[in-house]
Amino acid sequence: MNNESQKIMNEIKKAIKGKDDVIEKVLVAILAKGHILIEDVPGVGKTTLALAFSKALGLDYKRMQFTPDVVPSDIVGFSMYNRQTEKFEYKSGAVICNLFLADEINRTSSKTQSALLEVMEENQITVDGNTHDIPSPFTVIATQNPSGGAGTQMLPQAQLDRFLIKISMGYPDYESQIEILKDRQKVNPINYLDEVATRKEISDMQNSVDSVFSSDEILGYITRLAEATRNHNLITLGISPRGALALNRAAKAKAFINGKDFVLPKDVREVFLDVCAHRIILNAKARIEEKNETDLLKEILSQVKIDE
Numbered sequence: 001m002n003n004e005s006q007k008i009m010n011e012i013k014k015a016i017k018g019k020d021d022v023i024e025k026v027l028v029a030i031l032a033k034g035h036i037l038i039e040d041v042p043g044v045g046k047t048t049l050a051l052a053f054s055k056a057l058g059l060d061y062k063r064m065q066f067t068p069d070v071v072p073s074d075i076v077g078f079s080m081y082n083r084q085t086e087k088f089e090y091k092s093g094a095v096i097c098n099l100f101l102a103d104e105i106n107r108t109s110s111k112t113q114s115a116l117l118e119v120m121e122e123n124q125i126t127v128d129g130n131t132h133d134i135p136s137p138f139t140v141i142a143t144q145n146p147s148g149g150a151g152t153q154m155l156p157q158a159q160l161d162r163f164l165i166k167i168s169m170g171y172p173d174y175e176s177q178i179e180i181l182k183d184r185q186k187v188n189p190i191n192y193l194d195e196v197a198t199r200k201e202i203s204d205m206q207n208s209v210d211s212v213f214s215s216d217e218i219l220g221y222i223t224r225l226a227e228a229t230r231n232h233n234l235i236t237l238g239i240s241p242r243g244a245l246a247l248n249r250a251a252k253a254k255a256f257i258n259g260k261d262f263v264l265p266k267d268v269r270e271v272f273l274d275v276c277a278h279r280i281i282l283n284a285k286a287r288i289e290e291k292n293e294t295d296l297l298k299e300i301l302s303q304v305k306i307d308e
Contacts, residue, residue, distance in 0.1 A: 002259040004197065004205060005031075011056040011196045015189045016049055018176025024257065025167050025274055026053060026141070030202070031209050032253035034164025034246065035120050035140040037105075037155075037278065044169045046143040050101040051190055053141075057202055058195040059098035060135065066108040072115035076125045077132070090127060095119055098135050098199060102142040106155055113159055116140065120162040137202050157237070157281070164246050165271070166278035205256070212252035213262040221268060221306040222247050228300045229276070234286035235296060243279045250275050265306045273297055 001009075005027060012023045026049065029036045038046045047063070054061030064075065077093035094100065095116070105113060119125050123134045142163070144155070160166070172180060183189050197205075214222075222244055230238030239247070248263075250271040255263045277293040286296070 001257055004201070005257040007196050008056055011193055012049075012052045015052040015193055016045060017179045017183070018172045019045070019049075019169060022049070022167060022169050025165060028250055028253045028257060028271065029164045030057075030137070030139050031205055031256060032164055032246075032249040033137070033139075033206055033209075034249065035162060036142070037160070037163040037166040038141065038143045038169060039146060039166060040143070040168045040170065041146070044171060046169060047101065047103060048190060049169070050099065050141045052193060054099045055190065055193040056195065057099075057197050058199055059137070059139075059202075061099045061101070062094045062097040063101040063103060064094045065103045066105050066112070068108060070108045070112050072112055075112065075115045076119070077127055079128045079130075088128070090130065090132060092132075093125075095125065096132075096134065098137055098139070100138075100140050102140060104145060105142040106144040106153055110153070110156060113155060117159065117162065137199060137206060160278050161240060161242055163278065164250060165274040167274055209249070209253045209256045211261070212255050214248055214252060215262070217306065218251070218263045218265065218268065219248070221265060221304070222251075224304050225268070225272065225276075225300060228304050229280055229297075232296065232300070234282055234289070234291060235280050236283045237279075237281035239276055239279055243276060247272065247275045269301055272301060 008027060009020070009023050013020065016023055026036055030053070038049070040046060050063070051061065053059070064070065073093065075093045075095050077091050077096070079088040080091050081087075082089050102116065119134055120140055123136070123138050125132050125134065225247070226239040226244040229235055232238065247268065251263045251267040254267040254271050255261070258267070273294060276297055280293055280296070282291065282293065282296070
């Protein structure tokens, strides 16, 4: 692992115990200029994880609790008439920041969820015909409760496709739970995290990820994986072109974190499930056979070969 990435991860681990793999996945997404969806039960540290990254990376951080009464203008802002200047002035919404935490995103309406579509894809928002840029770097970390819970509704596929990765944190193991209890006897470790990277340094790291080389063989491998999902008899909706691009970006970020300036097949494999599982839709036959998205993607990984 390169020094910059290791330094960031070590700082985050002061507040997030026993979840090194989750921390690395979030860092991969941020360096790939992507967004993160965390689906898990309440209380496992989703909000703490987002806050820890904002402090360690020196990012301007805003959090919004998504409830049924949140409206799009709360997120993107609105125009208000100023009598003194006799002009409409833009009042910024919560999304004008570097790291936006959309807490329990699946508890609000589809109309409000869709307010994030433009900003997640283009890093800009349009209000009353006027376009406003978002500060760079910019990342959305959204949390959601498992679908089917009271008061939740599934995110539309167009929204899911804009998240680079979807992950779960899970409960801590025994030793990690003991550490959490000890650390929080008197203070919260999140309050003592240091800024170990600046916004400019993060932008520079993102630019370095862009420069990581994916050979024609790697691009062919990614394409064959995507086509395998599109042609699978148990999958109704396979990986979109946006999903294939996301897989390449995530693999490049993974290679960068590992200290390489080129992508290896194992970099693609290691990010494949997190990047692609939320992008496919299974058919009724898959449910009858009790197959889930992860099962099928692992099967595809074993079938699609590439020379190492």
